[in-house]
Amino acid sequence: MTHIGIVGAGAGAAGAAYELAQRRPDADVTVLEKSRGVCGRAATxxxxxxxxxxxxxxxxxxxxxxxxxxxxxxxxxxxxxxxxxxxxxxxxxxxxxxxxxxxxxxxxxxxxTQLAKRLFAETDATVERETRVETIRKRGESWTLVDADGASHGPFDAVVLNPPAPQSAELLADADWDAPVRGALRDAAAAVPxxxxxxxxxxxxxxxxxxxxxxxxxxxxxxxxxxxxxxxxxxxxxxxxxxxxxxxxxxxxxxxxxxxxxxxxxxxxxxxxxxxxxxxxxxxxxxxxxxxxxxxxDAGLDADVRRRAEAEGLYPVGDWVGGAARVHVALRSGLEVGERLADAG
Missing domain, CATH: 3.90.660.10 (Polyamine Oxidase; Chain A, domain 2)
Structure with a gap:
């Protein structure tokens, strides 16, 4: 996978971009972040x-x-x-x-916040701030991300989904993606307390x-x-x-x-x-x-649902995937996703 779209610029997203850059320096990574900063709730x-x-x-x-x-x-x-x-x-x-x-x-x-800044600095990723993703779309094997202004970003071979579980569930509810796992992933994300x-x-x-x-x-x-x-x-x-x-x-x-x-x-x-x-x-x-x-x-994402989503090219990442509200859990989740993206080809 050489064209990767990432929704959100939290610690998990930064970890995924970093690890992918270490293993696949040819990868083209675009990060779309709704706010002006990076690293999510690890904020300064x-x-x-x-x-x-x-x-x-x-x-x-x-x-x-x-x-x-x-x-x-x-x-x-x-x-x-x-x-x-x-x-x-x-x-x-x-x-x-x-x-x-x-x-x-x-x-x-x-x-x-230096954590995400330093991770992204080790990559060639394009980080587009103040860009809110409103629609996730898949056609065939290609993904497109549509922002609040109606602009399309992509096509991507895979998408990394970093927002908190409730916001990820909202994106999945409105996703233009015809696959059985979409509903399962939406429900599993919505169930995270x-x-x-x-x-x-x-x-x-x-x-x-x-x-x-x-x-x-x-x-x-x-x-x-x-x-x-x-x-x-x-x-x-x-x-x-x-x-x-x-x-x-x-x-x-x-x-x-x-x-x-x-x-x-x-x-x-x-x-x-x-x-x-x-x-x-x-x-x-x-x-x-x-x-x-x-x-x-206070809980994590069902591992089987995560694996099924990744098989379709959508990679959830963050502390809600790891199941604990800790920065190191979010970062480790991202590093592991970066590995799996690199290994996916």
């Missing part, structure tokens, strides 16, 4: 001297292949390990050390002294699931300042998703003040926010 923003990862916070090192890719195969300049530990808290907000160290937590001084996350970013003109990088609520019985201190990441926050990333749990996020953002931010700042036992945190000097309607998959 910059403001007033701060760099912050406001979706996925880091890449776990537990997958040896992914770990070697980040530390040996890609440009590792600016790759940093968040060495401070992660503590836990319960439904009542009681904090404990509770979570043992689990190896390096990788990000970059310039933010986690997702958690919604609403994130508040809170900046303060003073430093915080805590023995941990982040707090996590493993039982999911608190209105907030995660609070992270970006100042623990080298290069992210100037000395003498603090920046918190506060992510509400699924129930709270769904209930407040369309509420007034300022009210949401104020509420989550209050929760952070209670959890970190510091009243100053109720009054950040600047804030940011982001809602992720399809943030965290």
């Amino acid at each position: 923003r910059r403001r007033e001297g701060c760099t912050y990862d406001y979706g996925a916070n880091y890449v776990r090192s537990e997958d040896e292949r992914v770990n070697d890719l980040l530390t040996e195969d890609l440009d590792a300049d600016g790759l940093v390990d968040v060495t401070d530990p992660i503590y836990t808290f319960d439904g009542a907000g009681a904090v404990s050390e509770g979570r043992p160290p689990d190896g390096p937590k990788w990000t970059y001084r310039r933010g986690i 997702y958690r919604t996350i609403w994130t508040a970013v809170l900046h303060y003109p003073f430093a915080l002294s805590k023995p941990y990088y982040a707090l996590v609520n493993p039982e999911r019985d608190h209105e907030v699931g995660w609070v992270a201190r970006e100042a623990c990441k080298p290069g992210h926050v100037p000395d003498g300042e603090s920046l918190l990333v506060v992510q509400a749990n699924d129930e709270w996020s769904r209930a407040h998703y369309d509420a007034d953002p300022d009210a949401n931010v104020a509420a989550l700042a209050g929760v952070a003040a209670d959890l970190l036992d510091d009243e100053r945190l109720r009054d950040p000097d600047w804030t940011d926010h982001q809602g992720w309607r399809y943030a965290l998959p």
